[in-house]
Amino acid sequence: MDKKNVILLTLDTLRKxxxxxxxxxxxxxxxxxxxxxxxxxxxRCQAIAPYTQASFPGLLxxxxxxxxxxxxxxxxxxxxxxxxxxxxxxxxxxxxxxxSNPYLCDLFGWNRGWRMFYDSMEAEVSDEVPYIKGGEINxxxxxxxxxxxxxxxxxxxxxxAHYMDIHEPYVPSKEHVDKVDSSINLSPQExxxxxxxxILPRDASNPETVALLRKLYMAHTIEVDEYxxxxxxxxxxxxxxxxxxxIVTADHGDEFGEHGGLSHDGKMFSELIDVPLLVYAEGTTAxxxxxxxxxxxxxxxxxxxxxxxxxxxxxxxxxxxxxxxPQKGCFGEAMGKKGRQKETDRPVYYYRENDxxxxxxxxxxxxxxxxxxxxxxxxxxxxxxxxxxxxxKEKLKPRIERSR
Amino acid sequence: MLDDxxxxxLEEKVAKSKEIFKQAYDRFxxxxxxxxxxxxxxxxxxTWICRQFCEENNLSMPKAFTIDEGDAFEEIxxxxxxxxxxxxxxxxxxxxxxxxxxxxxxxxxxxxxxKLNERNQAEIKRIGFDLQKFPFEAESYVGNHxxxxxxxxxxxxxxxxxxxxxxxxxxxxxxxxxxxxxxxVDAAELTPAHTRYRPILHFTERDIWDATHHFDIPYCPLYxxxxxxxxxxxxSTKTCDxxxxxxxxxNTVERAGRRQDKEAAMERLRKLGYM
Numbered sequence: 001m002d003k004k005n006v007i008l009l010t011l012d013t014l015r016k017x018x019x020x021x022x023x024x025x026x027x028x029x030x031x032x033x034x035x036x037x038x039x040x041x042x043x044r045c046q047a048i049a050p051y052t053q054a055s056f057p058g059l060l061x062x063x064x065x066x067x068x069x070x071x072x073x074x075x076x077x078x079x080x081x082x083x084x085x086x087x088x089x090x091x092x093x094x095x096x097x098x099x100s101n102p103y104l105c106d107l108f109g110w111n112r113g114w115r116m117f118y119d120s121m122e123a124e125v126s127d128e129v130p131y132i133k134g135g136e137i138n139x140x141x142x143x144x145x146x147x148x149x150x151x152x153x154x155x156x157x158x159x160x161a162h163y164m165d166i167h168e169p170y171v172p173s174k175e176h177v178d179k180v181d182s183s184i185n186l187s188p189q190e191x192x193x194x195x196x197x198x199i200l201p202r203d204a205s206n207p208e209t210v211a212l213l214r215k216l217y218m219a220h221t222i223e224v225d226e227y228x229x230x231x232x233x234x235x236x237x238x239x240x241x242x243x244x245x246x247i248v249t250a251d252h253g254d255e256f257g258e259h260g261g262l263s264h265d266g267k268m269f270s271e272l273i274d275v276p277l278l279v280y281a282e283g284t285t286a287x288x289x290x291x292x293x294x295x296x297x298x299x300x301x302x303x304x305x306x307x308x309x310x311x312x313x314x315x316x317x318x319x320x321x322x323x324x325x326p327q328k329g330c331f332g333e334a335m336g337k338k339g340r341q342k343e344t345d346r347p348v349y350y351y352r353e354n355d356x357x358x359x360x361x362x363x364x365x366x367x368x369x370x371x372x373x374x375x376x377x378x379x380x381x382x383x384x385x386x387x388x389x390x391x392x393k394e395k396l397k398p399r400i401e402r403s404r
Numbered sequence: 405m406l407d408d409x410x411x412x413x414l415e416e417k418v419a420k421s422k423e424i425f426k427q428a429y430d431r432f433x434x435x436x437x438x439x440x441x442x443x444x445x446x447x448x449x450x451t452w453i454c455r456q457f458c459e460e461n462n463l464s465m466p467k468a469f470t471i472d473e474g475d476a477f478e479e480i481x482x483x484x485x486x487x488x489x490x491x492x493x494x495x496x497x498x499x500x501x502x503x504x505x506x507x508x509x510x511x512x513x514x515x516x517x518x519k520l521n522e523r524n525q526a527e528i529k530r531i532g533f534d535l536q537k538f539p540f541e542a543e544s545y546v547g548n549h550x551x552x553x554x555x556x557x558x559x560x561x562x563x564x565x566x567x568x569x570x571x572x573x574x575x576x577x578x579x580x581x582x583x584x585x586x587x588x589v590d591a592a593e594l595t596p597a598h599t600r601y602r603p604i605l606h607f608t609e610r611d612i613w614d615a616t617h618h619f620d621i622p623y624c625p626l627y628x629x630x631x632x633x634x635x636x637x638x639x640s641t642k643t644c645d646x647x648x649x650x651x652x653x654x655n656t657v658e659r660a661g662r663r664q665d666k667e668a669a670m671e672r673l674r675k676l677g678y679m
Binding site: 107127 | 537577665666668669670672673675676677678
């Protein structure tokens, strides 16, 4: 994959299992599915955390959430973390970012190292759509590409774009809802009321309501597939697609009652941790990679694609060439929050190796172990019976000790 | 030096502001109204225009009101004290003493919610927080609400204030572009009904500086050092070291430092369900 540019497209809150290319038969994502023809499809990519502010340190700084004392409300990204944008811009690569996630805004220090940084924080947003929609992000990307790469003879760049549209409140358009289930006739106000009355209190008690929320989520997934299609057509029309590697992934998934909750709180189960990862480049033939990889591997991969040595601070491993990627386990960590993070929240950690996943919650002091091959839904905690439990605990313990 | 056309334009803008003051005076008595005067460039201009309007029409000035958030620039205090005397104004100071005491008058100190009075506790709940403690800092959403909004509402209530003049401008930030010259605010929980007049909405940042210099209106020396907008001392930042009016006002953002950004970010997070 010897290309001039690298583009990272991150889709907030996108579960792996709603994508056709990861086994869904709901037909929500024809465009993303079609990318697989020219992509390496990573079948077992893990988010390093179940929510944005804990996961993005992996995706953009190749570090873990609890590595630095910069987690928690209103704190600024520690300078000890090296952003991929900083590392690249030091090496003369043009960097540009377009997103609308307030956790990643300039106030919290995520603007470091970008030549162009758009975080939308000055735009006005509504309660129902509290972010800039993917279509607007695309327009900004298009305008920037026009000014940067319009002439054909341009400096190579790293572009990061991020769509918020799947994130709650789920208030999809009627057109998208109809594609999922045309019998749903909810007004935007009614959908927003579900956010207030059901999602915010994390009330997963009514299976019908949870199923309805899931359908609204799926409608947003269709919408994001359309933005992704438009994004690629912009790259094409601006003449940069053929010269770019495009990485498509998500920061975390979303829960629909699988473990008693809704949204994405401090849990480490697959509905939140399993994310898609496609590495697309024209001229590539479809292939799969079953290695266990995670968000921290993205920044070193980007550096490597530019022919640079990954920054020393990066903790992940370049994904390419695939043959060199080591067989290893992967870690994740977050605060065990529910909704808003509080000072009393305690950390939660996971370590996965092959099909075994161990989870440790500090509050209450609890270990879980799941065999994902036999129990993909993570319903049967085998911590007291599995012979590997002791060994798995030992592997996770150093992570737990270090942030105590 | 400004050319004649520009001077005429500024005079027209001042005249427009006087019309807004007239509308307010047609509806309310001077003792029912207050000028919100922070000591910053915008509210100082509004105060200056109000004085002219009152002199020209032989009306008495409303009282002025300023909020001390416990983190003020000395230079701002000095402007307020100096021109309170020079302009013969009656200036009331509002403060949330309960929070200040609970924080030991120390920035960044933790404030125990249980130590606050009932009103402050109710306010914290009202804005959707369920906290045991919060840091007393200008950037904190809760702190900002308690130190500004609550002080404002309490003052209106205690003094029977029915209308206020705010020095807001359309071009300050995108969120302002829909503001109107006057807005009737309905009574709500812990908020008395009142009317907000915004007599200088149509002034741009450039207009403010041109008018300030042309009409010889006083301003805080911090603007000369490079500040574009003055908020709390620990959170306002200089954009650069040249005087505000020499900066590229048209193509760069005027911001009161980080508080405004933080409010925007916190508001977004709240809308996404994180608050």
